[in-house]
Amino acid sequence: MKTINRIVQILAIVFGLGALILFFVPFATVTSGGNDVSFVAAQLGFGSKVTVSETVYDMAKSADILFCFLTTAISAVMSAFSFKSKSLRYSAPVFGIISAVYMLVITVSSPWKFVDKRPLPQVTSIVYSKLAILLPIVLFAFTISAAAYLLIDDYLEAKASKGEKKTICQRIALFFRDNKSEIKKIVWPGFRDVVKNTVIVLIMCLIVGALIWIVDFGLGRLLGLILGA
Numbered sequence: 001m002k003t004i005n006r007i008v009q010i011l012a013i014v015f016g017l018g019a020l021i022l023f024f025v026p027f028a029t030v031t032s033g034g035n036d037v038s039f040v041a042a043q044l045g046f047g048s049k050v051t052v053s054e055t056v057y058d059m060a061k062s063a064d065i066l067f068c069f070l071t072t073a074i075s076a077v078m079s080a081f082s083f084k085s086k087s088l089r090y091s092a093p094v095f096g097i098i099s100a101v102y103m104l105v106i107t108v109s110s111p112w113k114f115v116d117k118r119p120l121p122q123v124t125s126i127v128y129s130k131l132a133i134l135l136p137i138v139l140f141a142f143t144i145s146a147a148a149y150l151l152i153d154d155y156l157e158a159k160a161s162k163g164e165k166k167t168i169c170q171r172i173a174l175f176f177r178d179n180k181s182e183i184k185k186i187v188w189p190g191f192r193d194v195v196k197n198t199v200i201v202l203i204m205c206l207i208v209g210a211l212i213w214i215v216d217f218g219l220g221r222l223l224g225l226i227l228g229a
Contacts, residue, residue, distance in 0.1 A: 015142035016076030031125035060118040071099035093146040100139035
């Protein structure tokens with residue numbers, strides 16, 4: 001089991017680095033003024049200078065792609081440093097699933113929504129490359145590997161503690177059991193109590209609102225007298 005755990009951890013790091021590398025392969029092609037310009041995802045995210053028909057344009061940043069790049073980088077770093085600090089193993093799958101889902105939305109949607117074409121003139125076409133869909137796939141593979149490492153490593157720690165520590169699944173199950181028992185202890189008010197309490201709340205709201213209006217009106221008149229003087 002320890003060997004499997006180590007293999008899964010290494011796979012998570014490999015997929016994380018692989019996802020980062022895919023940000024630097026052709027991601028989208030923009031047709032501007034009859035010229036095709038190829039971009040990698042990192043270029044679109046951070047913005048870059050591009051030459052079209054001997055004219056240099058400073059591209060705008062695509063905020064959505066930049067967000068995915070940053071979350072991917074964070075998840076990859078968290079996964080890599082999990083060798084040193086096991087507390088980081090919780091963060092890697094969280095950032096990974098956020099990046100994977102967001103990037104999947106980007107790649108299955110129209111590129112016109114997520115690829116910022118400014119300031120390129122006469123843009124007639126924007127298409128994703130065939131490699132673009134690999135990015136969310138690798139990110140999902142990373143998330144699965146990071147989550148598997150988290151669960152297996154947590155299981156090994158719970159087993160080594162000889163019952164003193166519970167696994168994540170056991171803690172989650174215990175949490176819901178405790179909540180279920182607490183909910184059973186709730187005493188729900190009857191219809192008359194609900195009506196009575198609602199009326200009391202409405203009356204108090206009217207009273208407080210009236211007091212605030214009176215104070216506001218008085219202060220307004222006072223301020224008017226002072227400024228008028």
